Amino acid sequence: MVVPAVRTESLTVEYRHGRGIAEVSLEVPAGEVFGFLGPNGAGKTTAIRTLLDLLRPTSGRAEVLGHDSVSGSLEIRRRTGYLPGEFALPGQLTGRQALDWLSSLRPDSPPIRRDELVERFSVELDRPVRQLSKGNRQKLGLVQAFQHDPELVILDEPTSGLDPLVQDEFHRLVRAHVGRGRSVFLSSHSLDEVQHVADRVGIIREGHLVAVETVEVLRSRGLRRVTLLTTDPTAAEARLSTLDSVSELSRRGDRLDFAVSGAFDPVIAALSGVPVVDLLSRAADLDEVFLALYRGQADPS
Amino acid sequence: MSRIPVLAQELRDRRRSLLWWSVGVAGWILVVSAMYPTIRDTSGISELVSQYPKNILALFGVSDMDFSSGAGYLAGELFGFVIPLLVLMLTIGAGASIIGGAEERGLLDLVLSHPVRRRRVLLESAALIVVLALVFGTVVLLSLAVMDPIVALQLSVANLLGTVLGVVLLGITLGWLALVVGALTGSRGRSLAVTGAVAALAYLASSLAQLVDALRPVRLLSPFWYATSGSPLVAGYTWWYAGVLLAMAAAVLTVGVIRFDRRALSA
Structure with a gap:
């Protein structure tokens, strides 16, 4: 049996002040682009951060690449790439220094794709990060998430701040990544975007996963x-x-x-x-x- | 490549500010000790100071103001208040911002999405605070070593080493407290507020305990008591106090390691 990229069972995360996610069960097979679709505040970020053990489940569980999100977190993080929803870097570093620093946190996974990605997105490497526009910083975020060619890339609102041409390039990157048997889990609040890039879409609303559909179904009923x-x-x-x-x-x-x-x-x-x-x-x-x-x-x- | 890559960044950030901090501390020590011969030789100052109310002196961390010896002068002018304050500004400031500040800036999420254990981030940060405190202690030692022959401070080497050890351990203990509070609250501001309040209360407990009998048991909880009480530059440092400070620091860090591992980080 092929191990799914992501599998959650009744995953529930409660915060002290409400919100969070409730009873989310889903499975993302390897080799798929899964789009997590919902309005802001619906719980997409909560679910994503639980996969990386930045949050702990209140009940239920999550598995990523066959490992439990809590006990197997180190192994999960070794084999994934992640772009946070609010991507920040130390402002005084240049893009190159920032990428080097992040690679140094993954001594087992050299950044074999960095040069190609930098060229592909025309990333500005020699200026301090604080001088970059939101879009150029976001491109650095994409490079760091993909540079070590991880088995699973988890992206929280990856195209925010990117201009449409770069978004297209990003969609091609994602399709090529799964074309080589790898997986992508991304969140978005834009139906158009997930329709472009995803194979299947999970719709989350007020913390509940209300539907998982293929993009074809969404299109035909959209x-x-x-x-x-x-x-x-x-x-x-x-x-x-x-x-x-x-x-x-x-x-x-x-x-x-x-x-x-x-x-x-x-x-x-x-x-x-x-x-x-x-x-x-x-x-x-x-x-x-x-x-x-x-x-x-x-x-x- | 750095052996503590998580913090390679922090170190780089802090190098320049640490340099200027050291220059300032050294300058302050040089100026204060350079004034020693003048003050010693001005008749009346010692007598005047000895007439200060005891509780005022105690507030400044000195039990007996004695300007007739270099050690007594420096104990009053430097080690009673200014030097502990400076080391704490350095270590508490760093402790609060390393993890609490990183979380506020959204950097902690990114670091911890890499295959890095939270424990390691916390322990590397603790090590960085040790480095800062040691650099501070070294600057103090070197400055006084330079001035000692020039203005005839005639300090005892053992007493000086003990005094600086106390200061360094005080910086580490409260710096680690700031680190742990920052790591558990995700807020630099909250860490500064909590640790600042703890430091102020601990200082008062230690210094006023000499005057208020009701406070005498409380002083035993104060890290200041084990670091600076009893003018160690004059009377010698009670060496086993270093063990108490280390135990306090270790207890704080242990709580931090356990709790930080389980905490939900803010996005």
């Missing part, structure tokens, strides 16, 4: 917000209102706003012949997605 500009809004409105997958249709001048759940092609088909000036489609925010996905079941209240 909710999108659409804005349509047309010179013939009356015809467009009439056609769209016949579709089951379209809801919340509203019209303001020659602009129509509506939500689409599931497949998009019926919308395109319905609009054929209508003079479209512009069509803008974006993912609905998480709460809306959640409601669209689980309306009627697992009522969270």
Whole structure:
């Protein structure tokens, strides 16, 4: 049997002042990108930090690479890379000194990928960290998480502060990493992002894991917000209102706003012949997605 | 590569400030001891000082102000208050920031996501505080060794070594307390507040115990009592007090190791 990258059983972490996570059970097989999706404060960071023994479970347990998160923590940390949600480095070090310092904490795992990663992300190595922009610091964070080519990389909101081009490069890096049989566990509050990069997505809300879905399922059932500009809004409105997958249709001048759940092609088909000036489609925010996905079941209240 | 890589960074950070601190301490000692011949030879100062109320003198950590000998002068002017204060500023400041400060800055999470035991981080930090206290003690010794022949302080080598040992161990004990409080609270500020309060109370317990009988049992809990009481530069250091200080420091560190291992770190 292949050892899963991450496995939790009823993992519960309670804080003195509430919040935390409750009864989270999930399994991430090796070779997968698992996206942990939820709004800020939902418990993503708590779960991640428990995997690295920065927090202890109140009850339940977690295993990483086959080792218990508490008793096997040293071995886990030897074989993983981690990017914290708030990535900080000693400000007076240059990027190179910071990476050297962190490598020195892993004497068994030389930074074999550093040069390649530095080049790939055009990382600034010779300036003190405190002079770097948030994005450039975050790139250093990515390099230190991947530089020793770990079996599992755990990333907490890895793309915060990165510009879109760098985000794309990061997504390619993640896909290539699992392409070589390694695993990535990342958290995000952006559905678009996890859809881009993950194989499966766990949705966490108020400390509870409410669903684990493949990205295909999320896409097929996902909710999108659409804005349509047309010179013939009356015809467009009439056609769209016949579709089951379209809801919340509203019209303001020659602009129509509506939500689409599931497949998009019926919308395109319905609009054929209508003079479209512009069509803008974006993912609905998480709460809306959640409601669209689980309306009627697992009522969270 | 450094043998204590976790702290290689801390050491580098502190090297320059330690250098300036040493220069300042040495300068202060040189100036104070250079004034000794003048004060000794000015008739009346000793008499004046000896008329000070005893409790005022006690507050400054001196039981008998005696400016007629180098040892008596330095015991009053340096070792009663200023030198302990300086060593504590150094070790408590470092102790509070090494782990508590690192956690506040979000660095501890990153370090401990590497294959490094928490115990090791704490013990390396404790070792760094020992180094700071020893550097401080060495600067004090060297400064006085230079001045002794120049201004005829006529210090006893054994008494001087004992006095400096007491000061170094005081710095280590309260520095470790600051380290442990920082490691258990994750807050540099809280560590400074708690350790500062402990140091102040311990100082008062030790110095006022000479005057207030009710305080006499309490002084036995005070690290100051075992480090600076009874003017060791004049009367000689009670060597077994060093063992008491070491035991206190070890107890604090042991509690720290046990509790820090289990603590939930703040993100």
